[in-house]
Amino acid sequence: xxxxxxxxxxxxxxxxxxxxxxxxxxxxxxxxxxxxxxxxxxxxxxxxxxxxxxxxxxxxxxxxxxxxxxxxxxxxxxxxxxxxxxxxxxxxxxxxxxxxxxxxxxxxxxxxxxxxxxxxxxxxxxxxxxxxxxxxxxxxxxxxxxxxxxxxxxxxxxxxxxxxxxxxxxxxxxxxxxxxxxxxxxxxxxxxxxxxxxxxxxxxxxxxxxxxxxx
Amino acid sequence: xxxxxxxxxxxxxxxxxxxxxxxxxxxxxxxxxxxxxxxxxxxxxxxxxxxxxxxxxxxxxxxxxxxxxxxxxxxxxxxxxxxxxxxxxxxxxxxxxxxxxxxxxxxxxxxxxxxxxxxxxxxxxxxxxxxxxxxxxxxxxxxxxxxxxxxxxxxxxxxxxxxxxxxxxxxxxxxxxxxxxxxxxxxxxxxxxxxxxxxxxxxxxxxxxxxxxxxxxxxxxxxxxxxxxxxxxxxxxxxxxxxxxxxxxxxxxxxxxxxxxxxxxxxxxxxxxxxxxxxxxxxxxxxxxxxxxxxxxxxxxxxxxxxxxxxxxxxxxxxxxxxxxxxxxxxxxxxxxxxxxxxxxxxxxxxxxxxxxxxxxxxxxxxxxxxxxxxxxxxxxxxxxxxxxxxxxxxxxxxxxxxxxxxxxxxxxxxxxxxxxxxxxxxxxxxxxxxxxxxxxxxxxxxxxxxxxxxxxxxxxxxxxxxxxxxxxxxxxxxxxxxxxxxxxxxxxxxxxxx
Numbered sequence: 122x123x124x125x126x127x128x129x130x131x132x133x134x135x136x137x138x139x140x141x142x143x144x145x146x147x148x149x150x151x152x153x154x155x156x157x158x159x160x161x162x163x164x165x166x167x168x169x170x171x172x173x174x175x176x177x178x179x180x181x182x183x184x185x186x187x188x189x190x191x192x193x194x195x196x197x198x199x200x201x202x203x204x205x206x207x208x209x210x211x212x213x214x215x216x217x218x219x220x221x222x223x224x225x226x227x228x229x230x231x232x233x234x235x236x237x238x239x240x241x242x243x244x245x246x247x248x249x250x251x252x253x254x255x256x257x258x259x260x261x262x263x264x265x266x267x268x269x270x271x272x273x274x275x276x277x278x279x280x281x282x283x284x285x286x287x288x289x290x291x292x293x294x295x296x297x298x299x300x301x302x303x304x305x306x307x308x309x310x311x312x313x314x315x316x317x318x319x320x321x322x323x324x325x326x327x328x329x330x331x332x333x334x335x336x
Numbered sequence: 337x338x339x340x341x342x343x344x345x346x347x348x349x350x351x352x353x354x355x356x357x358x359x360x361x362x363x364x365x366x367x368x369x370x371x372x373x374x375x376x377x378x379x380x381x382x383x384x385x386x387x388x389x390x391x392x393x394x395x396x397x398x399x400x401x402x403x404x405x406x407x408x409x410x411x412x413x414x415x416x417x418x419x420x421x422x423x424x425x426x427x428x429x430x431x432x433x434x435x436x437x438x439x440x441x442x443x444x445x446x447x448x449x450x451x452x453x454x455x456x457x458x459x460x461x462x463x464x465x466x467x468x469x470x471x472x473x474x475x476x477x478x479x480x481x482x483x484x485x486x487x488x489x490x491x492x493x494x495x496x497x498x499x500x501x502x503x504x505x506x507x508x509x510x511x512x513x514x515x516x517x518x519x520x521x522x523x524x525x526x527x528x529x530x531x532x533x534x535x536x537x538x539x540x541x542x543x544x545x546x547x548x549x550x551x552x553x554x555x556x557x558x559x560x561x562x563x564x565x566x567x568x569x570x571x572x573x574x575x576x577x578x579x580x581x582x583x584x585x586x587x588x589x590x591x592x593x594x595x596x597x598x599x600x601x602x603x604x605x606x607x608x609x610x611x612x613x614x615x616x617x618x619x620x621x622x623x624x625x626x627x628x629x630x631x632x633x634x635x636x637x638x639x640x641x642x643x644x645x646x647x648x649x650x651x652x653x654x655x656x657x658x659x660x661x662x663x664x665x666x667x668x669x670x671x672x673x674x675x676x677x678x679x680x681x682x683x684x685x686x687x688x689x690x691x692x693x694x695x696x697x698x699x700x701x702x703x704x705x706x707x708x709x710x711x712x713x714x715x716x717x718x719x720x721x722x723x724x725x726x727x728x729x730x731x732x733x734x735x736x737x738x739x740x741x742x743x744x745x746x747x748x749x750x751x752x753x754x755x756x757x758x759x760x761x762x763x764x765x766x767x768x769x770x771x772x773x774x775x776x777x778x779x780x781x782x783x784x785x786x787x788x789x790x791x792x793x794x795x796x797x798x799x800x801x802x803x804x805x806x807x808x809x810x811x812x813x814x815x816x817x818x819x820x821x822x823x824x825x826x827x828x829x830x831x832x833x834x835x
Contacts, residue, residue: 182830239790247783254764254780257773260352262393267764270827274760274784277823281787281816 129324136321139314147311153226156219158315162322163216167244168283170209170326174251175276177202178269197334199265202272203255204333208326210248217241236287243282247275340367341403341415341491341523343388348397350383357383358543360397365539367491367523370514372537374528379543381527382420385494388525389416390833391698401492414442417490418699419481419510421500424692426625427470428632431460431480433625434469438484440621441700443614446487454483459509468632474501482510488700493517493524499533511536615705622701622709623716629687630717636683637717644676644725652732662802665735670750670793672725674785677718677751678778681758684710685766686774694766703832707759707825715755722747735800743799746792749813753788753820757781760824763831787816 140158147154177198184195220241221231232238254271258264307315343365350358357380365371365388373381386392387399390412401412425434432451439446446454455465458479469477478501485493493514499507514524514536526533534540630637651668660668688694697706726747729735737743761780765773782789791809798805 182827239786243783243786246779250776250779250783253776254773257776262395266830270830271761271764271780274757274823274827275780277816277819278784278787281812285812286787286790 126328129321129328132317132321132324136314136318139317144311144314145308147308150227153223154311156223156226158318160216160219160223161315162318163212163219164241165319166322166326167209167213167216167241168279169323170205170212171244171247171276171279173330174202174205174209174272177205178272181265181269182273195265196261199269201330201334202269203252204330206248206251206272208329208333210245210252212322212326213241213245213248217245240282240286243278247278251275340521341401342366343492343523343525344400344402345387346397346400348387348394348399350380350387350392351395358387362397363541365523365525367521368518369538370518370524370526370536371539371541372526372528372534373541373543374534375543377529381529381543382496384543385418385420385496385525385527389418389492389494389699391418391695403491412492413700413702415491416494416699417485417488417492418494418496418695419478419485419498420494420496420695421478422496422692423481423695423699425469425477425480425484425696426629426693427691428468428629429625430468431455431465431472431476431483433628434480435465435483435487437621437625438696438700439487440624441618441697441702441705442488443617444487444489450487454486457486457509457513458483459505475503475506478502479506479509482513484700486513490517491522493522495524495526495528497528497530497533498526499528499530507532615702615708618702618705619708619712622697622706623712626709626713627716630713636680636687637720640676640680640717640721641724643679644672644721645728647672647675648725648729648732655733657734659734662735662797662800665733665800666793666796666802668733669726669729669796670789672729673718673722673750674754674782674789675778676721676725677754677758678781680717680721681714681754681762681781682765682774682777684714684759684762686762689766698832703829704825706832707828711755711759711821711824714759715752718751718755719748722751737799738801739799742795745810746795746799746813749810749817750788750792752817753785753813754781756817756820756824757784760828760831763828784820788813788820 136158140155144155144158146152180198181195181202184198217238220238224233224235224238225231251268251271255264255268258267345361345363348358348361349356357378361384373384375381383392387394388401390399390401401415403415425431426437429437432455435446435451435454451465452462455462460476460479460483464472464476465480467476469480472480495510495514498510498514502510511533514526518524518538526537528534651672685694688697726743730737758777758781761777761784764780765777791805791813794803794805795809795813797803
């Protein structure tokens with residue numbers, strides 16, 4: 122684990138170099154296409170962080186149900202759930218801003234309530250609501266349970282928002298990397314860099330999460 | 337009950353924030369006697385009582401309540417009764433209605449003569465029992481709370497300062513009933529500072545609190561007979577003087593012994609087929625109580641209706657007769673419904689907390705029955721709001737509905753989702769410990785309700801003659817509503833029960 126952070130730092134530099142010097146300009150988008158190498162990984166972490174927060178929330182409730190046998194484990198799970206939500210909020214905010222910039226450059230408006238914009242805004246709202254709820258709940262034990270319940274309950278909306286709603290409404294948003302037909306319709310170099318960027322941002326997320334658990 | 341009730345504390349500590357109230361308490365209290373918990377103010381007497389009734393969760397260790405076997409949460413609730421100055425009866429219900437309601441929560445129906453007999457036992461005049469609880473004096477309410485306790489047939493009585501607000505005759509009634517209850521095998525735990533009340537007990541536990549008198553976490557056992565015995569630091573044992581011996585012997589820093597019963601099993605939420613006859617019965621009683629309270633106080637309904645009508649009038653005035661297309665009309669209708677609903681749903685549990693009846697529901701109500709009853713009431717309240725608001729909306733904004741059935745379906749499914757999610761989320765805000773949390777409900781609710789809200793807007797738009805919407809949206813709304821109902825049922829117990 123000693124080499125974990127230096128490895129992430131090197132990988133990040135490599136990914137940045139690839140994004141700015143190797144990825145070719147895209148047809149119709151030119152150099153603006155580079156923004157997707159930040160936008161897509163951040164949006165991915167927005168959803169992943171939510172899933173991880175929900176998993177730790179479930180551990181909080183399961184630990185609490187087993188009585189106070191392992192209060193340290195419950196407190197750790199609560200801390201990790203909250204940390205994941207805070208990181209999710211930051212990554213989702215970046216994804217929202219980069220998405221809005223991309224939208225302005227390609228569709229002429231920062232915001233037009235596209236279904237995917239609605240989805241990401243909803244994630245942002247859930248994270249904000251979760252953290253606000255934590256901030257107003259004074260008793261630590263109750264805060265852990267209340268926020269765990271909200272993390273799990275709001276997670277019910279995610280499959281609907283990510284997978285169902287966008288299919289029912291017209292969207293200008295480009296097809297996902299893996300499109301509805303199950304094909305990857307992307308330049309191979311771009312795809313490789315995108316996968317590296319996804320791996321890099323995922324590692325950054327887990328590194329920050331671990332750091333939060335230790336503190 | 338198949339066996340005598342016992343409460344076992346196993347190395348229990350309780351802290352509130354950084355403040356340790358009880359530390360490393362181990363003891364077993366068995367049925368058939370009265371145990372008094374005494375100690376200075378702040379020594380943790382009330383905390384001890386709440387831990388014994390699983391109304392509080394220990395910070396460390398565990399509390400096991402068992403009959404012949406450990407009791408599950410709902411099973412424990414059926415054995416539990418509490419008399420405390422902090423426990424308030426439903427203020428808008430009469431004494432007799434309170435008796436009906438609380439017996440109903442326990443799955444029982446009381447005949448008129450039973451209620452009359454209970455009131456007579458506690459010394460409550462018939463005309464006082466017919467008054468609303470808020471019109472009764474504090475002493476009368478305490479007597480009524482005792483009648484509720486008697487009606488509950490509880491085997492674990494938790495009496496917190498039971499003589500508070502009572503005259504001498506009232507205290508005699510409590511003493512007599514506590515003794516009779518202990519003699520039928522129940523366990524009566526009395527937390528008191530009153531020497532007279534402590535004298536009722538077969539055992540007296542003094543919780544050490546002041547470092548100058550005893551060590552902080554020391555507890556002293558004071559059996560009245562045959563001799564006083566003092567335990568060394570940290571633990572205490574309650575041994576029967578004339579009853580069965582305790583099941584667990586405690587030692588200094590002892591860990592739970594191997595014959596300790598396992599932890600209580602899960603209750604049965606909706607998903608596990610838990611809507612049994614008793615739950616349905618209790619749900620109906622809760623719904624009836626909510627309706628009676630709402631109709632008598634009218635405050636929550638009036639505030640919600642006035643808010644929505646005022647917002648609608650403001651919109652209509654601002655538009656000044658401009659006829660809007662179906663898209664903005666449907667968006668406005670749902671925005672109005674959402675914010676008015678948030679306002680009404682915010683009071684679902686907050687009203688109980690403000691009136692002090694939340695503790696009453698926690699003691700006498702099973703979690704799932706409370707959730708179903710509250711959700712059903714929330715839904716009725718929202719449907720009533722829609723009945724008032726929607727026609728007014730059509731009149732004031734000159735809207736035309738081309739598909740009334742579609743509109744009706746969208747309204748019903750949308751409001752079911754709002755009721756299910758809003759009821760659970762209002763529990764989160766009510767118990768957060770901060771008054772500002774009440775304002776958070778719309779923030780918490782909107783993202784969760786969005787998978788219902790967006791299709792509802794689209795379907796309403798279609799019903800108003802706008803862009804057609806597929807019926808698959810209705811199916812999606814129905815499925816999501818179901819998911820919300822099941823999800824809230826599964827998660828509610830984590831909020832409702834402290835154990």
